[in-house]
Amino acid sequence: MQQGKNADDFFKVQLVGFRKQIRLDGGSCIIEVDKTIAEVEYTDLIIVPAIWGDVMRGTQLNRHYFSWLINQYKNGAEIASYCVGAFIVAATGLLNGKRCATHWAYTNELLAYYPEIKLVPEKIITEQNGIYSSGGGTSYWNLLLYLLEKFTSRKVVIAATKYFLLDLARNSQSEFVMFKGQKEHGDKLVEKVQLYIENNYQEKINIERLATDFSVVRRTLERRFSKATKNTIAEYIQRTKIEVAKKEIEKDRKTINEIMYELDYADKKAFKDLFLKITGLTPIEYKRKYVRN
Structure with missing residues (x-):
């Protein structure tokens, strides 16, 4: 040059x-x-x-x-x-x-x-x-x-x-980014909650119910979870769902709306905004970039 x-x-x-x-x-x-x-x-x-x-x-x-x-x-x-x-x-x-x-x-x-x-x-x-x-x-x-x-x-x-x-x-x-969650923190309770979220991402997960099911005070659970994973429980649920959405979009077997509904999102704008916030792209932009036509 x-x-x-x-x-x-x-x-x-x-x-x-x-x-x-x-x-x-x-x-x-x-x-x-x-x-x-x-x-x-x-x-x-x-x-x-x-x-x-x-x-x-x-x-x-x-x-x-x-x-x-x-x-x-x-x-x-x-x-x-x-x-x-x-x-x-x-x-x-x-x-x-x-x-x-x-x-x-x-x-x-x-x-x-x-x-x-x-x-x-x-x-x-x-x-x-x-x-x-x-x-x-x-x-x-x-x-x-x-x-x-x-x-x-x-x-x-x-x-x-x-x-x-x-x-x-x-x-x-x-x-x-391929979200996998931090699991090397050594907190067994938090790890169990992480696995529960990842295995039940299609459900509407209630944090209060989560604390009850794992026999811990909600405030304690939220504090331990944030300290261990560097995410709040709500953020972890969102990132888990969006990671699933990305993989489903890449497979190109379902429409974006079908994927959204399966992840328990009914508001298209809310889903689009969350996807954009986490990935930097809208669902349509992500599909255009990673799905071969």
Whole structure:
């Protein structure tokens, strides 16, 4: 891509590591870095990559970078994380009180370990006080385009999107989320209630009756449920129903109205608004996008 300037005129990109040579998969993959963190006195921008596998184990294996990231940020550097690289930035404490996005499949885990952050799971990109984060998978491209525009110009970004066939308009990962509910919280009562909701989503579930059936005071149940799942019971019921609706729409065996009625929704507008709120698309838009004609 030619813009009248070489890429080096805009950026000097370097791969930085704790050691000169990073060995992965038992040494089957070796990465040679340009500089070690000890050799970097100052930089404008640091991009923290994603972690593969067990994210908390990966975070601890990268603990050598924590103090370096903190010091660089204090010295004026900006920090961007890709996907679950947010776990590393969160571990430094730099995300406390700040908005953050990550891969939708890891939102519950991130919030469980770092409750001080302001998680916005639907976002593709967040920016606050010189710290950026992005959602999962290909949202890395959206983050790069966002940074490219900030440090160069809109003209350069548009040229890049055309050259690499990238979608500049995408700003939410809500439609990609597959809701499974957080079940690794250890509260057996809450887990039983979750399973009941998931197995009886077609019914009109009354929270008072739910508390009675599980022999617990409603206020206690609601408090424990919210603490464990990061959703109220009403929100959990709604998200469960919409997840079912998405799967039924993808099958393309029933009309949207049939799916709505089977999920105990009688108000078309209410169902449409709820679907839009959770997925970022209306039911018709979702069908157009995911059902092959």
